[in-house]
Amino acid sequence: MVYLISACLLGLPCRYDGRVREVSPAVERLAKEHTLIPVCPEVLGGLPTPRPPAERQGERIVNAEGVDVTAAYRRGAEEVLRLCRHHGADGVILKDMSPSCGTNGIYDGSFTRTRVPGLGVTAELLLSAGVTVLDEGGAPPPRKEK
Numbered sequence: 252m253v254y255l256i257s258a259c260l261l262g263l264p265c266r267y268d269g270r271v272r273e274v275s276p277a278v279e280r281l282a283k284e285h286t287l288i289p290v291c292p293e294v295l296g297g298l299p300t301p302r303p304p305a306e307r308q309g310e311r312i313v314n315a316e317g318v319d320v321t322a323a324y325r326r327g328a329e330e331v332l333r334l335c336r337h338h339g340a341d342g343v344i345l346k347d348m349s350p351s352c353g354t355n356g357i358y359d360g361s362f363t364r365t366r367v368p369g370l371g372v373t374a375e376l377l378l379s380a381g382v383t384v385l386d387e388g389g390a391p392p393p394r395k396e397k
């Protein structure tokens with residue numbers, strides 16, 4: 252199967268701090284079984300690397316310098332959805348806790364590393380478009396209680 256995947260999970264240096272993340276055994280396993288296409292919504296949205304960290308504050312994304320970067324985050328999310336359709340991908344595997352990619356929770360917008368339930372803006376857009384989203388372990392995110 253073909254999946255788009257958060258590029259930082261494959262060890263690409265696109266994280267906000269420019270650091271490379273070690274590829275996890277779960278992602279190595281996914282890479283053996285499937286074709287993985289790396290995408291970084293924040294870079295696709297036009298943001299540089301490194302960049303100030305940002306967090307969701309409701310519908311807005313604000314960085315640690317107080318700048319509203321919502322437009323870039325939304326642009327990146329749209330671009331990932333477009334690429335997903337372009338490649339006919341079976342789904343998208345996303346990095347946990349990111350304000351773009353988070354599926355199993357996000358930080359609460361206070362820049363105190365406080366975790367709360369919620370989705371990154373890319374995860375949210377993909378799920379609302381009916382795309383299969385998997386977390387970085389290859390599992391679907393928990394369903395929202397109605």
Ligand code: SF4
Pocket residue numbers: 256257258259260265266267290291292293294346349351352
């Ligand atoms: S936006 Fe997603 S792919 Fe890009 S660095 Fe953040 S978690 Fe990784």
